[in-house]
Amino acid sequence: MNASTEHSLTAPAAAAPLLIRMHPRDNVAIVANDGGLAAGTAVDGLVLVDKVPQAHKVALADIAEGAEVRRYDVVIGRAIKAIPAGSWVHERLLKMPPARELDGLPIATVRPEPQPPLEGYTFEGYRNADGSVGTRNILAITQTVQCVAGVTDFAVRRIKAELLPRFPNVDDVVALEHTYGCGVAIDAPDAVIPIRTLRNISLNPNFGGEVMVVSLGCEKLQPERLLPPGSIPLVDERNVADVGASAESTLDVVCLQDDAHVGFMSMVDSILRQAEEHLERLNARRRETVPASELVVGVQCGGSDAFSGVTANPAVGFCTDLLVRAGATVMFSEVTEVRDGIDQLTSRATTPEVAAAMIREMAWYDAYLDKGRVDRSANTTPGNKKGGLSNIVEKAMGSIVKSGSAPISGVIAPGEKLTQKGLVYAATPASDFICGTLQLAAGMNLHVFTTGRGTPYGLAEVPVIKVATRADLARRWHDLMDVNAGTIATGEKTIAEVGWELFHLMLEVASGRRKTWAEHWKLHNALVLFNPAPVT
Numbered sequence: 314m315n316a317s318t319e320h321s322l323t324a325p326a327a328a329a330p331l332l333i334r335m336h337p338r339d340n341v342a343i344v345a346n347d348g349g350l351a352a353g354t355a356v357d358g359l360v361l362v363d364k365v366p367q368a369h370k371v372a373l374a375d376i377a378e379g380a381e382v383r384r385y386d387v388v389i390g391r392a393i394k395a396i397p398a399g400s401w402v403h404e405r406l407l408k409m410p411p412a413r414e415l416d417g418l419p420i421a422t423v424r425p426e427p428q429p430p431l432e433g434y435t436f437e438g439y440r441n442a443d444g445s446v447g448t449r450n451i452l453a454i455t456q457t458v459q460c461v462a463g464v465t466d467f468a469v470r471r472i473k474a475e476l477l478p479r480f481p482n483v484d485d486v487v488a489l490e491h492t493y494g495c496g497v498a499i500d501a502p503d504a505v506i507p508i509r510t511l512r513n514i515s516l517n518p519n520f521g522g523e524v525m526v527v528s529l530g531c532e533k534l535q536p537e538r539l540l541p542p543g544s545i546p547l548v549d550e551r552n553v554a555d556v557g558a559s560a561e562s563t564l565d566v567v568c569l570q571d572d573a574h575v576g577f578m579s580m581v582d583s584i585l586r587q588a589e590e591h592l593e594r595l596n597a598r599r600r601e602t603v604p605a606s607e608l609v610v611g612v613q614c615g616g617s618d619a620f621s622g623v624t625a626n627p628a629v630g631f632c633t634d635l636l637v638r639a640g641a642t643v644m645f646s647e648v649t650e651v652r653d654g655i656d657q658l659t660s661r662a663t664t665p666e667v668a669a670a671m672i673r674e675m676a677w678y679d680a681y682l683d684k685g686r687v688d689r690s691a692n693t694t695p696g697n698k699k700g701g702l703s704n705i706v707e708k709a710m711g712s713i714v715k716s717g718s719a720p721i722s723g724v725i726a727p728g729e730k731l732t733q734k735g736l737v738y739a740a741t742p743a744s745d746f747i748c749g750t751l752q753l754a755a756g757m758n759l760h761v762f763t764t765g766r767g768t769p770y771g772l773a774e775v776p777v778i779k780v781a782t783r784a785d786l787a788r789r790w791h792d793l794m795d796v797n798a799g800t801i802a803t804g805e806k807t808i809a810e811v812g813w814e815l816f817h818l819m820l821e822v823a824s825g826r827r828k829t830w831a832e833h834w835k836l837h838n839a840l841v842l843f844n845p846a847p848v849t
């Protein structure tokens with residue numbers, strides 16, 4: 314069965330005018346009502362001067378020219394001209410403040426009350442030889458270079474049609490297609506990012522340690538550079554027997570330029586023959602009951618609106634706290650969407666070293682953007698602005714709440730693999746596809762994605778649970794959205810109730826008892842590598 318959308322099918326709540334203010338010191342609030350509110354509407358002691366669209370901001374008091382505009386108790390901008398109470402506060406009325414300097418930040422100053430452990434929650438997962446746990450049982454075919462993508466795709470279609478029906482315990486066969494591998498400055502310092510990303514994706518828990526590589530032969534990214542000896546955990550007696558042997562004997566590579574290949578079909582047959590061996594071993598695996606602490610959840614948002622930080626992201630943040638209490642791992646990411654809240658993050662770091670790693674990642678990204686002659690303000694989209702988000706400061710404050718309130722116990726750089734549990738900051742671009750790809754490399758086995766404008770985003774490699782910020786989106790996209798957090802804005806549910814709903818849904822999806830809508834429809838976005846290094 315698909316994830317529940319029953320609440321999204323109910324009619325919208327009665328249309329009493331409703332403004333949502335995030336903090337008592339804020340001088341703006343957003344319009345909650347579907348369709349917005351008309352000029353002349355009386356609400357909270359104000360009379361609206363303008364027609365204000367849903368999710369957009371209303372001035373709660375007169376704001377003088379140059380005065381602060383506050384939301385989330387943070388200055389999201391200064392008024393370019395005087396804004397009378399009841400006016401629509403859109404992005405053209407705001408001047409964005411500069412980014413917070415990266416020196417003099419509060420370091421590990423917040424000591425949250427320790428939360429009681431959450432015990433007794435489990436799911437049914439696939440235990441791997443390296444100790445990780447998969448939520449799906451997938452044969453992934455790694456590629457060293459884009460040149461082989463067409464051949465691999467052809468072979469995968471045949472594997473699905475001819476082999477997969479004989480291996481009912483295997484969920485899918487996925488080609489890990491990408492555009493890297495040749496025509497790139499592979500010795501540039503930053504090339505380490507795409508290379509380790511590809512390596513670590515091949516080792517994602519959902520692939521059962523069955524690494525299989527298709528190579529062209531002449532490419533810059535040679536198989537042994539992609540997966541050097543020792544990078545692949547031992548998965549069975551066959552590999553144990555190979556210990557001490559050469560890298561080639563432990564790494565399963567089909568090389569298309571190999572002399573033995575005569576004609577296209579011989580290449581395809583080689584891939585099918587090798588795939589069959591891996592499918593046999595994957596098919597022999599069974600789900601077993603494991604603690605919820607084995608979840609590795611990547612959270613991100615895309616197509617955000619001003620409700621993201623009011624409904625879906627706070628519910629995800631509540632669920633993040635539950636997961637951390639259960640001993641699980643949660644990654645939050647998206648550098649440009651946390652940059653303006655850096656002081657909140659460094660203060661929540663468990664140690665000065667974690668805070669320093671956070672600052673190091675922010676500084677690296679500032680320099681990366683600077684090299685392209687832009688800054689963090691390049692993040693916001695026309696849809697974000699139409700959805701009421703005036704600038705990146707406002708967007709960041711709504712985005713950061715996905716991280717909940719737990720201490721931040723680790724930081725990983727783009728493409729690195731997680732080595733610890735708890736709440737971890739995985740530095741990635743905010744681009745949905747790149748963020749998802751890097752979280753896969755980090756080892757996520759479940760993905761949570763919030764959206765206000767709406768995106769059908771999905772990945773072939775891991776289940777994606779999508780959370781709608783607005784009831785209107787959940788209703789219209791009832792067969793794409795898995796959770797409706799719009800019920801928080803209408804007052805039907807609390808943040809805690811939606812957070813718990815998401816937590817329970819995660820255990821169901823992780824266990825394979827429920828499919829997400831993206832899985833049901835097989836909506837699969839491309840893997841997109843983050844390559845800050847030059848191409849040649």
Ligand code: CA
Nearest residue numbers: 614615743745
């Ligand atoms: Ca994103």
